Amino acid sequence: MGGFFGTISNSACNTDLFYGTDYNSHLGTRRGGMATLHEGVFKRSIHNLENSYFRTRFEADLDKFEGNSGIGIISDTDPQPIFINSHLGKFAIVTVAKVNNLDELERELLQKGCHFTELSSGKTNQTELIALLISQGKDFVEGIELVYEKIKGSCSMLILTEKGIIAARDKMGHTPVIIGRKEEAYAATSEPCSFPNLGYEVECNLGPGEIVLLTSEKITQLRKPNNKMQVCSFLWVYYGYPVSDYEGVNVDASRYASGHTMAKKDTVEADFVSGIPDSGIGMALGYAEGKGIPYRRAIVKYTPTWPRSFTPANQSVRSLVAKMKLIPNRELLRNKRVIFCDDSIVRGTQLRDNVNILYGYGAKEVHMRIGCPPILHSCPFIGFSASQSALELIARRVVKELEGDDTKNLEKYSATGSDEYNTLVDCIRKKLNITTLRFNTVEDLVGSIGLPKECVCTHCYDGSSSF
Secondary structure: OOEEEEEEEOOOOHHHHHHHHHOOHHHOOOEEEEEEEEOOEEEEEEEEOOOOOHHHHHHHHHHHOOOOEEEEEEEOOOOOOEEEEEOOEEEEEEEEEEEOOHHHHHHHHHHOOOOOOOEEOOEEOHHHHHHHHHOOOOOHHHHHHHHHHHOOEEEEEEEEEOOEEEEEOOOOOOOOOEEEEEOOEEEEEOOHHHOHHHOOEEEEEOOOOOEEEEOOOOEEEEEOOOOOOOEEOHHHHHHOOOOOEEOOEEHHHHHHHHHHHHHHOOOOOOOEEEEOOOOOHHHHHHHHHHHOOOEOOOEEEOOOOOOOOOOOOOHHHHHHHHHHHEEEOHHHHOOOEEEEEEOOOOOOHHHHHHHHHHHHOOOOEEEEEEOOOOOOOOOOOOOOOOOOOHHHOHHHHHHHHHHOOOOOOHHHHOOOOOHHHHHHHHHHHHHHOOOEEEEOOHHHHHHHHOOOHHHEEOHHHHOOOOO
């Protein structure tokens, strides 16, 4: 997915920029970048983060980032920020985006005489493509609106200019952009957990398609938000940090409510509940409360060195990370019936391995409760996982085994309680060697978030979207 942070103040911004960007590190581990502007000169640095952390790569060079304004990015796609000099002036840009029609737009821009200089893995850097699209407009607002019109997918961005920082949220609001304020400074970020320790208070959430200009003194709206929103539900399931609020809804509170609701409908008997760290913990605490049984830490994450395991592109590396980062507690597991709460099942590889380890450590029964419905569709709006194909999803592989075609009757397999849905869940249960398996429903997930259904994107579960 990725996350960004930008700030502009009446004093040096490098410390806030450095730590604010670092607070987005849970959103990706591929590349990090920062850029500042000082007396008309841009300073930029980009580092690979696949084998190290953001702080360790940038801390030594922090003093080199002069200026009162800057933008930073944790990117799961291409190297960023990108510098552009056009009729709009010189600017730096970072994006949280998914461009599904990259090749088509590349051809269109090449035919107009544009050229590309930034390549990543042999392909055009999508952030440079977005910057060139913006440069087709008579001003930044028209250019950003052209991005909204042309891109199939989504794009939120920060643009560092000599007049200030332009922040723009994607046209349907799939990814959040939150504005923070403190004395003589403004900031924009993907993650509001960036704000408290840096002294910022949340000023507002940008609406879908909204564009604003930040200076150290004020925020100026350049484009009003669109009427329709489809914020990604996976923010509350997995991506979002527990202390963060999106659209006024706290991540951990939503996960707690989800688990509590599920427990009230569950008849399984167990000795205790445990959360799969980290994103399953809030749900498990709610489940334990709703079920009236204890919460225990039967499996613990080794936090000093192991990252989130969805991010590496290589399956063998993902499996290694998933295995090494979680350590079971043999004393608690021995001869116990345990309900484990986890955020999601994507490919199923990691969970299958973890379940076998739990049995090996003495668990008598392993019951899994999942914070979202079965994932049946690849996301066309954000890169929520390293999956490039729907057939990497365990639910779609099961559908193909049952139907001979992974696209057949998907609407029936996504309908909670249907014969097809029940068969799907039981097949996944058997593949993963789980005693019982229950998924959250779309209705209860949306209910735990608390926003109207039409404002929440549930495409990856039921294929629905507003466009």
